[in-house]
Amino acid sequence: MKKTFYSNGKLLITGEYLVLDGAKAFALPTKFGQNLIIEESEGHIIHWKSFDSDGSIWFEDYIQFSSIIRKERFDDAKNITNTLIEILHEAFTMNPDLITKSKGYTIRTELTFPKSWGLGTSSTVINNIAQWLEIDAFELLKRSFGGSGYDIACAQNNSPILYQLVNEKPVVEKVNFKPDFQTKIYFVYLNKKQNSKAAIESYYGKHGNIENAITKINSITKAVIEANTLKEFGVALQNHEIELSTILELPTAKEALFPDFDGVIKSLGAWGGDFVMSISKENPTEYFKEKGFEIVISYNEMIL
Structure with a gap:
């Protein structure tokens, strides 16, 4: 059975850098984002394939379940694989069903913006994985990639937002921003x-x-x-x-x-x-x- 998840990209308008220290940040979710499409397979392995907006494959690898459990790290030539394993390992610790209730997966991601644009390739993957496994995307980000989390908030919201870390916890407020100009x-x-x-x-x-x-x-x-x-x-x-x-x-x-x-x-x-x-x-x-x-x-x- 195929499952599909989608997350919005993001642009941070105010509060860059300082949002990490508790400043209020104004951010805008974009019409561009990323899909995550999951199908069950065999072999206790994940066949992961990532597509850019032009349909080209920008990343592909086979990741063993055992590598995710052990948080295995390969040499720098497989830097993207290492990052993905780190995210999946933390997702597994938050919801072991990722591995214990499956024999394998075929997973593809599809960007609707060129990867080079920097609208949230990582944050949209993290939010999509969190949706799939029904875990907290902000916590998954904190445990894996790091950052303030405003990008996760944009991934989850379809309107402008005001974002702030209060006692290191995300506070998200929807903003009515539709200026005449x-x-x-x-x-x-x-x-x-x-x-x-x-x-x-x-x-x-x-x-x-x-x-x-x-x-x-x-x-x-x-x-x-x-x-x-x-x-x-x-x-x-x-x-x-x-x-x-x-x-x-x-x-x-x-x-x-x-x-x-x-x-x-x-x-x-x-x-x-x-x-x-x-x-x-x-x-x-x-x-x-x-x-x-x-x-x-x-x-x-x-x-x-």
């Missing part, structure tokens, strides 16, 4: 995927005392959500960029890449890769394409 918002792919784990490690190396910064970011996040005009929205996001630039000791995306852009550029998620958000009165697509950034997606095309 959403036609002025575009998302631009920076032609490279950022390594979230490495970015988080860099943040912890620099963040020092950030209590004051959290208070500022929470205030900015409130201003972003409650903005009534494009100008108010842009000013709030600009203030956010300045605050994070100071903490991370990095130039903003606008300073580094688009200093002549007539509008606001907001970094999203891990600075330095994946997407930025642009806010401008005119359609900026041609501007970005002339700069070599071909993938420009409107708010309505991207966001649920």
